[in-house]
Amino acid sequence: xxxxxxxxxxxxxxxxxxxxxxxxxxxxxxxxxxxxxxxxxxxxxxxxxxxxxxxxxxxxxxxxxxxxxxxxxxxxxxxxxxxxxxxxxxxxxxxxxxxxxxxxxxxxxxxxxxxxxxxxxxxxxxxxxxxxxxxxxxxxxxxxxxxxxxxxxxxxxxxxxxxxxxx
Amino acid sequence: xxxxxxxxxxxxxxxxxxxxxxxxxxxxxxxxxxxxxxxxxxxxxxxxxxxxxxxxxxxxxxxxxxxxxxxxxxxxxxxxxxxxxxxxxxxxxxxxxxxxxxxxxxxxxxxxxxxxxxxxxxxxxxxxxxxxxxxxxxxxxxxxxxxxxxxxxxxxxxxxxxxxxxxxxxxxxxxxxxxxxxxxxxxxxxxxxxxxxxxxxxxxxxxxxxxxxxxxxxxxxxxxxxxxxxxxxxxxxxxxxxxxxxxxxxxxxxxxxxxxxxxxxxxxxxxxxxxxxxxxxxxxxxxxxxxxxxxxxxxxxxxxxxxxxxxxxxxxxxxxxxxxxxxxxxxxxxxxxxxxxxxxxxxxxxxxxxxxxxxxxxxxxxxxxxxxxxxxxxxxxxxxxxxxxxxxxxxxxxxxxxxxxxxxxxxxxxxxxxxxxxxxxxxxxxxxxxxxxxxxxxxxxxxxx
Ligand SMILES: Nc1nc2c(ncn2[C@@H]2O[C@H](COP(=O)(O)OP(=O)(O)O)[C@@H](O)[C@H]2O)c(=O)[nH]1
Ligand SMILES: [Mg+2]
Numbered sequence: 001x002x003x004x005x006x007x008x009x010x011x012x013x014x015x016x017x018x019x020x021x022x023x024x025x026x027x028x029x030x031x032x033x034x035x036x037x038x039x040x041x042x043x044x045x046x047x048x049x050x051x052x053x054x055x056x057x058x059x060x061x062x063x064x065x066x067x068x069x070x071x072x073x074x075x076x077x078x079x080x081x082x083x084x085x086x087x088x089x090x091x092x093x094x095x096x097x098x099x100x101x102x103x104x105x106x107x108x109x110x111x112x113x114x115x116x117x118x119x120x121x122x123x124x125x126x127x128x129x130x131x132x133x134x135x136x137x138x139x140x141x142x143x144x145x146x147x148x149x150x151x152x153x154x155x156x157x158x159x160x161x162x163x164x165x166x167x
Numbered sequence: 168x169x170x171x172x173x174x175x176x177x178x179x180x181x182x183x184x185x186x187x188x189x190x191x192x193x194x195x196x197x198x199x200x201x202x203x204x205x206x207x208x209x210x211x212x213x214x215x216x217x218x219x220x221x222x223x224x225x226x227x228x229x230x231x232x233x234x235x236x237x238x239x240x241x242x243x244x245x246x247x248x249x250x251x252x253x254x255x256x257x258x259x260x261x262x263x264x265x266x267x268x269x270x271x272x273x274x275x276x277x278x279x280x281x282x283x284x285x286x287x288x289x290x291x292x293x294x295x296x297x298x299x300x301x302x303x304x305x306x307x308x309x310x311x312x313x314x315x316x317x318x319x320x321x322x323x324x325x326x327x328x329x330x331x332x333x334x335x336x337x338x339x340x341x342x343x344x345x346x347x348x349x350x351x352x353x354x355x356x357x358x359x360x361x362x363x364x365x366x367x368x369x370x371x372x373x374x375x376x377x378x379x380x381x382x383x384x385x386x387x388x389x390x391x392x393x394x395x396x397x398x399x400x401x402x403x404x405x406x407x408x409x410x411x412x413x414x415x416x417x418x419x420x421x422x423x424x425x426x427x428x429x430x431x432x433x434x435x436x437x438x439x440x441x442x443x444x445x446x447x448x449x450x451x452x453x454x455x456x457x458x459x460x461x462x463x464x465x466x467x468x469x470x471x472x473x474x475x476x477x478x479x480x481x482x483x484x485x486x487x488x489x490x491x492x493x494x495x496x497x498x499x500x501x502x503x504x505x506x507x508x509x510x511x512x513x514x515x516x517x518x519x520x521x522x523x524x525x526x527x528x529x530x531x532x533x534x535x536x537x538x539x540x541x542x543x544x545x546x547x548x549x550x551x552x553x554x555x556x557x558x559x560x561x562x563x564x565x566x567x568x569x570x571x572x573x574x575x576x577x578x579x580x581x582x583x584x585x586x587x588x589x590x591x592x593x594x595x596x597x598x599x600x601x602x603x604x605x606x607x608x609x610x611x612x613x614x615x616x
Contacts, residue, residue: 001436002436002437002438003434003435003436003437004336004338004339004354004435004437005338005435006336006337006338006358039362041355041358041359041362042355043352043354043355043358053435054354056337056338056354056355056358058358058362070365072365073362073365075335075336075365076333076334076335076336076337076338077336078336078435167434
């Protein structure tokens, strides 16, 4: 079946949302309008079993570290990637508040947590214990790196599978 | 009964007018007591900012409802605040205002430029035509600038692309375009249009259904119509009349009506909406020439086209007839020329062809072309050599080949080549030999005088 799905990239500024998307798709548009509009849109098709799913990626922009999204941009999303920067502890806190905000605005949606910048092992601010603790929230978590491509394709694949299950 | 007492006392104060010191001091005492209460109340308010904070909004509200005094009183303060804010860091205010002002400015500039360019072009085009004259009169009568009248009268536009978008997700449901080539990024454009909608909606933050109706980028504009679950976006080149909106609204209403359930339960299967394509295609309209007030039916695009065709036929006909006569004259001439036999001719649009036999003694047909108005390049000639046996040609040929001395003359009578005058013997001998072998000569006869 041919399907189209909207997914959002969420997370504090600088965690690597745009880099992950850039790694995943070959972007053709200038990223200039991104700052004006607060969102950048890309697309990529993934094949999951007999489904060909075209993902419309809404890369939402945060504001000065404190992430404030236009709720309107979340509307109609089938799922989202919640990105955390392993080298900045506060981005984990932001992730919690974003998660709450999304549930309040559009309800429960399939999502996947990415612990990004996994290549910067020296600079980790989030400990393994804290990550183990995250298990209690029933989050699906992947470590990723937009720099060396670790788990980038996989992240979108896993999320798409989750979304197809949710139909 | 304190109130009774007070009443009585007051009455007495007023009647006796301070002539009773006892009453006076009593009054003073009461007043003082009330004042003290009130004052302490007021003092309390003044020392507690939270309470001022509570009172102020309603005070402002009431004041602004009844008159403008408060607004006037606070205006200088507000102005000063803004001035200081701008002085300290203009970026803050600029950023705050940008979402409102930015698009408005861009829109205004684009519109002004668009109008200017179009009116300029059309002014140049129309100022000399009868239509232009009529519009000049109209401009003079209405007091509007000529350019504006021209623009009102000629709206040229073309709807190039139609997007049918699922409102909630921004996903492209169906797409139609003038040129059959698919826009492979139509789905991203669709998502972006939705994002822009959301952005504008948030930025202006007006009512729930405050929406963006049009975007303009140079001579392209995007018109947007909404139904409860879908958006129809039309990309238009040029200036379309507002009546076109009706077409779009009808289209989106039809889609909404026909696909009510599918739109409501949309899960990303865009294929469902394929049958809606004809509805979109109907929106791909265009208009050339005059639009709006159909004042003169003579100048409809159709009539213009038909008129051009007729003119083309008349002009074409003229050239056709002229050329026909020229060509037949040329062929007649060739026919009448000795030593030329035309075997085949062909009349083309730009180039004619003629084929035949030509004696080398005959006139060169190509040198005749100019007489009939042709260039050698206009006519493709294919002449095969042959020997014309008419006496004239036989004689000519004999003269050329035998090359008699000036003292000898050649003539031809019934196939007999006759030589008169004198020549050397050796010439006679050679000439006799050659002449015998020549076509059209049966005998070689020497007449000596
Ligand atoms: N080393 C490393 N740097 C990253 C990674 N992802 C993003 N960055 C860098 O982090 C910065 C912010 O990334 P960006 O994608 O703009 O973050 P966004 O604000 O979430 O879109 C950029 O300088 C990226 O090069 C990663 O996985 N590893
Ligand atoms: Mg970004």
